[in-house]
Amino acid sequence: MSEFLDTAAERYHPGLSVDCVIFGFHENELKVLLLKMKHTAKWALPGGFVEKQEHMDKAAIRVLEKRTGLADIFLQQFHTFGDPARHDHEMDLELFKQSGRDPVKDHWFLQRFITVGYYALIEFSKANPRPDDISEACEWKSIDQLPAMILDHRKILEKALDTLRFQINYQPIGHKLLPVKFTMPELQKLYETILGKELDRRNFQRKMLAYGILKDLGERRKGGAHKAPYLYSFDVKKYNAALKIGLKGSW
Amino acid sequence: MSEFLDTAAERYHPGLSVDCVIFGFHENELKVLLLKMKHTAKWALPGGFVEKQEHMDKAAIRVLEKRTGLADIFLQQFHTFGDPARHDHEMDLELFKQSGRDPVKDHWFLQRFITVGYYALIEFSKANPRPDDISEACEWKSIDQLPAMILDHRKILEKALDTLRFQINYQPIGHKLLPVKFTMPELQKLYETILGKELDRRNFQRKMLAYGILKDLGERRKGGAHKAPYLYSFDVKKYNAALKIGLKGSW
DNA sequence: AAATTAATGTGTGATATTGACGCAATGTAA
DNA sequence: TTACATTGCGTCAATATCACACATTAATTT
Incomplete structure (x- = not known):
């Protein structure tokens, strides 16, 4: 020092x-x-x-x-x-x-x-x-x-979170924060956490898939206590293209 | 100096x-x-x-x-x-x-x-x-x-414009840039200029009125070469309340 | 091994929003 | 008075959103 x-x-x-x-x-x-x-x-x-x-x-x-x-x-x-x-x-x-x-x-x-x-x-x-x-x-x-x-620093952190929330449709949130392979419920949880509110499971999935930015890997994540969810990956090219104009939709 | x-x-x-x-x-x-x-x-x-x-x-x-x-x-x-x-x-x-x-x-x-x-x-x-x-x-x-x-400075200006465009649904653009009384075509022109694209006159009006943030003053702006448009004012209270959650809608 | 449980996958209908128009009304200029 | 550009108001199909129902599945329990 x-x-x-x-x-x-x-x-x-x-x-x-x-x-x-x-x-x-x-x-x-x-x-x-x-x-x-x-x-x-x-x-x-x-x-x-x-x-x-x-x-x-x-x-x-x-x-x-x-x-x-x-x-x-x-x-x-x-x-x-x-x-x-x-x-x-x-x-x-x-x-x-x-x-x-x-x-x-x-x-x-x-x-x-x-x-x-x-x-x-x-x-x-x-x-x-x-x-x-x-x-x-x-x-x-x-x-x-x-x-x-x-x-x-607390105030700075809050401001960062506000910004992240505000830019959620324009930043590669999922791609940067999640591992390469992830499940739909995981992706949803991420969005829910950032937005600070719960989303309907079925509507979320439909919307996400409609963007055409996910690749269905065909595999399932076994080991959980219940029905095994599918694994997805981002189609990075399409994801970035979609982010440029913004993922349309209000959460 | x-x-x-x-x-x-x-x-x-x-x-x-x-x-x-x-x-x-x-x-x-x-x-x-x-x-x-x-x-x-x-x-x-x-x-x-x-x-x-x-x-x-x-x-x-x-x-x-x-x-x-x-x-x-x-x-x-x-x-x-x-x-x-x-x-x-x-x-x-x-x-x-x-x-x-x-x-x-x-x-x-x-x-x-x-x-x-x-x-x-x-x-x-x-x-x-x-x-x-x-x-x-x-x-x-x-x-x-x-x-x-x-x-x-040119780059700084461009960045400001990008930001303004990005925040258009969350900032009191109209209220701060226009005079107290203004017409719908004027408001539309403002949005078109910021967004850099043309909007449909009728859909724009419908959407704006639906927000419930405008007060119809009943008067018309005479003097123009054609049909006189109505004058509006912002209902500042409602406007600010609407901006907090963002004017929903994609332009 | 079958039943239970708590998730996940898929679908459906009511409602709201969007986008692309048609048409009548109106103020000025010819 | 007529022509004309612009404004006010309305329609309709396509799309998106919201709130659900129901079937499927993997581990756990019985």
Whole structure:
């Protein structure tokens, strides 16, 4: 941390950070990847700073790859948070002290920060969550059982979720969040979770199939306690073509 | 300009600007307010810097009020542009020279800038466009006859338009862009311009009326060369309520 | 091994929305 | 007065949505 504070002013763009809301889907629940910060009970969104001549999107990708071990992540910028009150100056001073130094006036780290929010959709099972230097844990948390979070991270997360909901007909939600093979009930659960409401099983299936973006694999997922559902895959080409004009239909 | 360069580093957040895409509707055309820059043939979006402890949204409002003379403007943040190549370092140096000074290394103004894009919807007839210090004109330009623009401003404008199109069912487009009283053909033209395609007159009317967000004023707009159309107003309360859940319907 | 259970697969009809038109009414200009 | 372009109102078939019923199936229970 101390070394970071020394070199940050040279390396990074002043007063600018990126924060990532990383979504995953597991056991019929929508989850986000959060970091448990050291020296506090609160959790944080994975974030980082933007190097002086680095593309902002690139900085977000860097953060994402570090935390998940994945490359080629689906990423979307959704909002920039520019309230001067969003940063907790007291907390910054605290971090400074913990690094064993006296707060320097006008230090790079102590100025006001703007943060750019990105959301990512990743396949849960492929990720390998890893904490960073300033955190002691990196875990998936269900979006309806979120722990206390630092600063305005809760607000950022909510905004990401709102955006995801709003763009549901224009983003490859299913393709990025589900494994290659999935069942119709799984796909439905995903939609229900994002939309926050239940859908009629039969109407959902009819509509999805009508889009013509699914490939019926013929196989069934055995092992469940009841009738085995069919497995599907996305026809990526048709899926992307359909998303360009938007999957029509109100949910 | 020279004075600005001296005090900027103290007053403003480093490497951060806001740019506004100000939309207006006039003579059946969607227009944007642009500034003609001094010493170059190119035009620019009205923009500005963010004061050190100022809310970013507030900075955008400040810019808007200065350029249009209007208060209480409808404003939406839509995207942040963080490509380091977006700024034209040569042009910055040129501006520096024109202020009669030698480029100082690492000067506040010469660093890399991130810009946050906002779009505004205003009632054309109420605005009083005024140029600022570094521009010699401030005019409305039709979106299908745009002049050459500096930096990535053209791209920013396109993105604003895409966003507007995307959010058309969730933003008070008509209410903010049209005068209090308007005719159905006018409202339709507005939608057609934003969507970039023609709509059936009769179906449009049926749908609009079905939303229940319009008040029929009973009056007609005389003076046109043909049958006089009725005048309408928005029922703001119902309009806003409808926008919350979105005006359902595909255009 | 048969019955039970709780899912899944398939289908159907009422209702609402959409898209593509027809036609009469109206204000100005010829 | 007539011609004409535009507006107001209406129709109808095609499509989409919504709310269900019923048959099928894989594991579990009896």
